[in-house]
Amino acid sequence: MSARSPSSSQPSDAFIFFGASGDLAYKQVFPALQALTRRGLLEMPVIGIARSDWTLAQLRERARHSLQQHGGVDEAAFERLCARLLYIDGDYHDPRTFERLRAALVGTQRPLHYLAIPPSLFAAVIGGLAAVGCTSNARVIVEKPFGRDLASAQALNRSLHQRFDETAVFRIDHYLGKEPVENLLYFRFANTFLEPIWNRNYVSSVQITMAESFGVQGRGRFYEEVGAIRDVVQNHMLQVLALLAMDPPIGRGADAIRDEKLRILNAISPPARSAVVRGQFRGYRDQEGVASDSKVETFAALRLQIETWRWAGVPFCIRTGKRLATTATEVIVEFKRPPQIIFDEYPLPPSNYLRFRLSPDVFIALGARTKAPGERMSGEDVELVVHDDASEDMMPYERLLGDALRGDDSLFTRDDCVEAAWRVVDPIIHGAGTPLQYEPGSWGPADAMRIVEGRSDWRCLAAPAGEPANGSARIPGRIGSPSTTHGRRQDPIN
Numbered sequence: 001m002s003a004r005s006p007s008s009s010q011p012s013d014a015f016i017f018f019g020a021s022g023d024l025a026y027k028q029v030f031p032a033l034q035a036l037t038r039r040g041l042l043e044m045p046v047i048g049i050a051r052s053d054w055t056l057a058q059l060r061e062r063a064r065h066s067l068q069q070h071g072g073v074d075e076a077a078f079e080r081l082c083a084r085l086l087y088i089d090g091d092y093h094d095p096r097t098f099e100r101l102r103a104a105l106v107g108t109q110r111p112l113h114y115l116a117i118p119p120s121l122f123a124a125v126i127g128g129l130a131a132v133g134c135t136s137n138a139r140v141i142v143e144k145p146f147g148r149d150l151a152s153a154q155a156l157n158r159s160l161h162q163r164f165d166e167t168a169v170f171r172i173d174h175y176l177g178k179e180p181v182e183n184l185l186y187f188r189f190a191n192t193f194l195e196p197i198w199n200r201n202y203v204s205s206v207q208i209t210m211a212e213s214f215g216v217q218g219r220g221r222f223y224e225e226v227g228a229i230r231d232v233v234q235n236h237m238l239q240v241l242a243l244l245a246m247d248p249p250i251g252r253g254a255d256a257i258r259d260e261k262l263r264i265l266n267a268i269s270p271p272a273r274s275a276v277v278r279g280q281f282r283g284y285r286d287q288e289g290v291a292s293d294s295k296v297e298t299f300a301a302l303r304l305q306i307e308t309w310r311w312a313g314v315p316f317c318i319r320t321g322k323r324l325a326t327t328a329t330e331v332i333v334e335f336k337r338p339p340q341i342i343f344d345e346y347p348l349p350p351s352n353y354l355r356f357r358l359s360p361d362v363f364i365a366l367g368a369r370t371k372a373p374g375e376r377m378s379g380e381d382v383e384l385v386v387h388d389d390a391s392e393d394m395m396p397y398e399r400l401l402g403d404a405l406r407g408d409d410s411l412f413t414r415d416d417c418v419e420a421a422w423r424v425v426d427p428i429i430h431g432a433g434t435p436l437q438y439e440p441g442s443w444g445p446a447d448a449m450r451i452v453e454g455r456s457d458w459r460c461l462a463a464p465a466g467e468p469a470n471g472s473a474r475i476p477g478r479i480g481s482p483s484t485t486h487g488r489r490q491d492p493i494n
Helices: 023-038 056-069 075-084 095-104 119-131 150-163 179-190 192-197 220-224 227-245 254-266 396-406 415-430 446-451
Strands: 014-018 046-050 085-089 111-115 139-143 169-172 203-211 276-281 299-305 315-321 328-335 353-359 362-371 379-388 436-438
Touching: 014 023, 023 056, 023 075, 023 396, 046 095, 056 075, 056 085, 075 085, 085 095, 095 119, 111 119, 111 396, 119 150, 139 150, 139 396, 150 415, 169 396, 169 415, 179 227, 179 353, 179 362, 203 227, 220 227, 227 254, 227 299, 227 315, 227 328, 227 415, 254 415, 276 446, 299 446, 315 446
Parallel strands: 014 046, 014 111, 046 085, 111 139, 139 169, 203 315, 276 436
Antiparallel strands: 203 328, 276 299, 299 315, 328 353, 353 362, 362 379
8 A cells, every 4th residue: 555645735844865975966966955955945854865884974075075066065055954964874775774764754744755876776765664654644756767668667666656656756857857848848838829830730840859979978887777768768858759749738737737748658659660770889889887799879769650630640750869969959840841832943942940959058949931132032041049048047956856845746757657658669679689880979870861761851950159069060951050040030038
């Protein structure tokens, strides 16, 4: 039987994070905790747990060093955080670790447990918490990956549901906490002009690209267990696809939005082998922790079909990879060409498109065609750009941890949505062969062109402002850099 979950109107009154000495805590959790403290949202015990043979003083020093490297130390907020910070050193398989936690939680009623640890340890920690009564009226945050495939995701959900109601489980995908990703949802449903054309009658294709110019950055052993499809396609990229393709939710609640996401994910059939290209950058097998005959993909391109009335026949093409020509995440929604070419001297001008640049620079651009100066009725391509030069007011982990403390699950993933996403990619990861080699600094294997063949080309992403492109980052007649595109109009996003 699941433990009783806390009322959604009642905030948590203690924050416990397992994996306090780990890389995730160092890079993300401590900066988020300081930010929440600065805003007065962490007036509660903060308990770090790890098996590192540390002391509280060492944990505080680790937190200070983390903040020095990630955003800076706010001395007043850091002092308040340290005053609430406790540390429990112990093995996650040792019942005494959880007995010490139970003693530290005396006087609290609604703890929030954050499992910033490998998924292989989830069951041991949940069992240890349950054994000492720390799951009653509690919430739990689970860090991705949510399993390694469909079967393991289902097993993980069963393990969680033995001790927690689904309403008390917060599956954290930091990508959903990013402001530009949230703006996809807002932009779609806050603007009436999109709805008449946001369907198969006007949309020719959709491309979603998450490109990284860097490699595995010393995490070869970790990446050997994951690969590009598990790392970002199953979660980040399918979530972005769902935001682009979903129908309007029937209300503002979290479940109304997630119901529509689920409908889209359930409408995606696993792609045929001909609609998948896996690649591996040359030199990956030389990385520490990587097998000399590794078959793990560092690049993946997929063509997906959404079998709904709105999207039937429209290809949704996804690609991601490491050691590509630049680092950027972008969505291109390409519209069909006019039925007749009246003015231009050549028969197929580029179509209109809507471009969402999600990172590292952020903007929304509309691709259009206007008359070129002169006597002739010929045109040229322009982009109208709405550019956001301001940095995010809130870090993704600050937003997500704050939401979980309040019991707001709007930006978290539900169990059925996780399993639906795994159903899309499960046949790919279980039937994978040897990936194709590609050169660092390129756009992946040449064979990836067949994913979009017959519809258009892959849109070539320009490098962000200030970053040199590694390789060709512009194709004639395609999208250029927003700083050089003719006809650009920039307005700040408020």
